[in-house]
Amino acid sequence: MRLVIAECSVDYEGRLRAHLPRATRLLMLKNDGSVLIHSDGGSYKPLNWMNPPVNMHVLEGEKLTQSSQFTELADPEIQQLWTVQAAKSDDRLLIKIYEVIGELSHDLGIDPGLVKDGVESDLQRLLAEQIETLGAGYTLVRREYPTAIGPVDIMARDANGASIAVELKRVGDIDGVEQLTRYLELLNRDPLLAPVKGVFAAQRIKPQARTLAEDRGIRCISLDYDAMRGVDQSENRLF
Known part of the structure; x- marks a missing residue:
């Protein structure tokens, strides 16, 4: 991990164009190759x-002044x-650097990954055991499917044999959709898996998260935790 505090301006070029004018920002360079630009606001989300x-x-x-760029x-x-x-x-x-104010590099080592709370870990186990909850003909590939950016909660195949990546949350929000999107981008680079479809599953999915997921072609499923663990039989309810 390399952290650089610098006075800089940033231009993004690609599917669209964006410009960050000259200001003091935090530049974060991770060992996985990702580059993030942060300000001292906006919570956790990078500016670009x-x-x-x-x-x-x-x-x-001298190389800078001689560059045609x-x-x-x-x-x-x-x-x-x-x-x-x-x-x-x-x-x-x-990224145009006008002044480097401070810099720090440190090897963070191997991260053990996120430890899920009891409900999320139980949901993962139960859904793996009841994979047909996703649809008729679904089969389990494995839980905690490893990728370079962390494990996918569940990998499965649908009735047609297509790969399905499932992200599980107790409460599904936009962060969970973004996380699944990153997994799908990576998994779809593997010709043995592609095309990989996404399923966002949670006890409760926030409306904004559902809208974002469906806009990205990700299917949303609401899970009844009590019914899955056999505590609350929905067919016996009066209301």
């Missing part, structure tokens, strides 16, 4: 970012020019 795989080039000093962006105050280019698309970030 680039997901791996990416190629990053840094120009400074810098000629177009010439500014004598720029000390460094970072170009973060997506490996599989035309998307890129141009």
Whole structure:
């Protein structure tokens, strides 16, 4: 992990264009290749970012002034020019560094992963045992399916043999949809799995999360935790 506090401006070029004017920000470079730009506000969400795989080039000093790319962006105050280019698309970030205020690098080691609370772990176990809850003909591949960015809660196959990635939450919110989206982007790069479809499953799914998921082609399923563990038999309810 490398953290750089710098006065910088940022331009995103790709499917759309975005510009962050000159200001002091935190630049976060992770060992997985991701690059994130944070401000001192906006909670946890970065102002802009680039997901791996990416190629990053840094120009400074004499190489910077001699670069044809810098000629177009010439500014004598720029000390460094970072170009973060997506490996599989035309998307890129141009980060112009005017002053490096502070910098820290540290190896965080291997993360043990998120430890789910009791309800989420039980939901995962129960859904794996009752995989037909997702639909007739569904079969379980495995729980905690490993990926480079963390384990997928459940991998399954539908009646047609298509791969299904399932993200489980007690309360489904936008963060969970974003997490599943990242898994799907990575899994669909594997020709042995692609195309991989997503299922977002939770006891309760917030309306905004459901709207975002369905807009991305992700199916949403509400799970009855008590019914799945045999505590509350829905057919015996009066109301």
